[in-house]
Amino acid sequence: MKYGRTFNFSAGPAMMPEPVLEEIKEELLNYRGSGMCVMEMSHRSPEFQQIYDEAVQDLRDLMNIPENYKVLFIQGGATLQFSMIPMNLMKNGKAVYIETGAWSKKAIAEAKKVGEVTVISSKDKNYTYIPNCSDLDIPEDADYVYICENETIHGSTWQKLPNTKGKILVADQSSMFLSKPCKVSDYGLIYAGVQKNVGPAGMVVVIIREDLIRDDLEDLPVYMQYKTHADAGSMYNTPNCWAIYCCGKVFKYLKSIGGLEAINKRNEEKAKVLYDFLDRSEMFGGTVEKDIRSLMNVPFVTASPELDAQVVKATKTAGYDNLKGHKSVGGLRASIYNAMPKEGVEALVDFLKKFEEEHK
Ligand SMILES: *Cc1c(COP(=O)(O)O)cnc(C)c1O
Numbered sequence: 001m002k003y004g005r006t007f008n009f010s011a012g013p014a015m016m017p018e019p020v021l022e023e024i025k026e027e028l029l030n031y032r033g034s035g036m037c038v039m040e041m042s043h044r045s046p047e048f049q050q051i052y053d054e055a056v057q058d059l060r061d062l063m064n065i066p067e068n069y070k071v072l073f074i075q076g077g078a079t080l081q082f083s084m085i086p087m088n089l090m091k092n093g094k095a096v097y098i099e100t101g102a103w104s105k106k107a108i109a110e111a112k113k114v115g116e117v118t119v120i121s122s123k124d125k126n127y128t129y130i131p132n133c134s135d136l137d138i139p140e141d142a143d144y145v146y147i148c149e150n151e152t153i154h155g156s157t158w159q160k161l162p163n164t165k166g167k168i169l170v171a172d173q174s175s176m177f178l179s180k181p182c183k184v185s186d187y188g189l190i191y192a193g194v195q196k197n198v199g200p201a202g203m204v205v206v207i208i209r210e211d212l213i214r215d216d217l218e219d220l221p222v223y224m225q226y227k228t229h230a231d232a233g234s235m236y237n238t239p240n241c242w243a244i245y246c247c248g249k250v251f252k253y254l255k256s257i258g259g260l261e262a263i264n265k266r267n268e269e270k271a272k273v274l275y276d277f278l279d280r281s282e283m284f285g286g287t288v289e290k291d292i293r294s295l296m297n298v299p300f301v302t303a304s305p306e307l308d309a310q311v312v313k314a315t316k317t318a319g320y321d322n323l324k325g326h327k328s329v330g331g332l333r334a335s336i337y338n339a340m341p342k343e344g345v346e347a348l349v350d351f352l353k354k355f356e357e358e359h360k
Pocket of ligand 1: 076079103175193195
């Protein structure tokens, strides 16, 4: 690859589109004649306000976000949302959480500190499937239903959203954000830590339906209220200016290549290369049920942890980075987000094929 870059299969922070990095490099020392880097710029300056406004508008365009939803950029990553969501949305103190992997499990632990949580889980089979949620037993007074739409560690994706029976749907889209078209009106709140599929770490995008932003939460720390961020246009305090700038560039880049339909097509083609190989291989195999396989995170294993370790080592030597699987699943994991080129996946598959040949 150009600049001696590697195909980086990290689960996050992860690869950025190369044209975006080049643009950032170009503007680094003097942003469009301002005489300064965006890092050095006041968040109250007209230059930065324009960067912010365009980022919000481009995201709205990309996702077709309806008028009655607010876009917020909040610090604290996706993890802070595990707490903010129950603190702000649990009016009756009750919610339903679907536990499909490590990230929904973490969210559940935080929600339980705030209210009563009904859990529907696929833990019994180490999260290799997604529970059937077409006819859930949802308490009448539940405030919302929560899912992690793509489980980064276990490699599963919801193909069909749960039937919430009219309750608000809340989704953690961190590891699939902007990877495919999304009908925002199906959700009350969508959030995504940006370092998986969009930009630098340390920021979360929250897309929230306006009527869910409450003004009766004075006792909640001010920073934990969505209202604070909504009223201040995400600038109650100094925002993560750098992340907003970089994410804005990625939004423009996605628009330029044809939007979410186009990137989804690329993602499907790219993931197919790897899954087709895994389905044919006698050495490697996927870890979750086929119909829920993620297009973004692909965990796979050999028959033994020793061989897994040997493969990981060999991939690293060959210039493919960060393929070691998460400890809870073991084996390997290839994270192939939007910015991973198809050539990266093809090269990896060629390498794995060769490895299999040589270690029969
Ligand atoms: C990475 C990840 C998180 C945590 O993100 P942070 O920004 O590190 O807090 C939460 N949910 C999912 C699905 C993730 O992949």
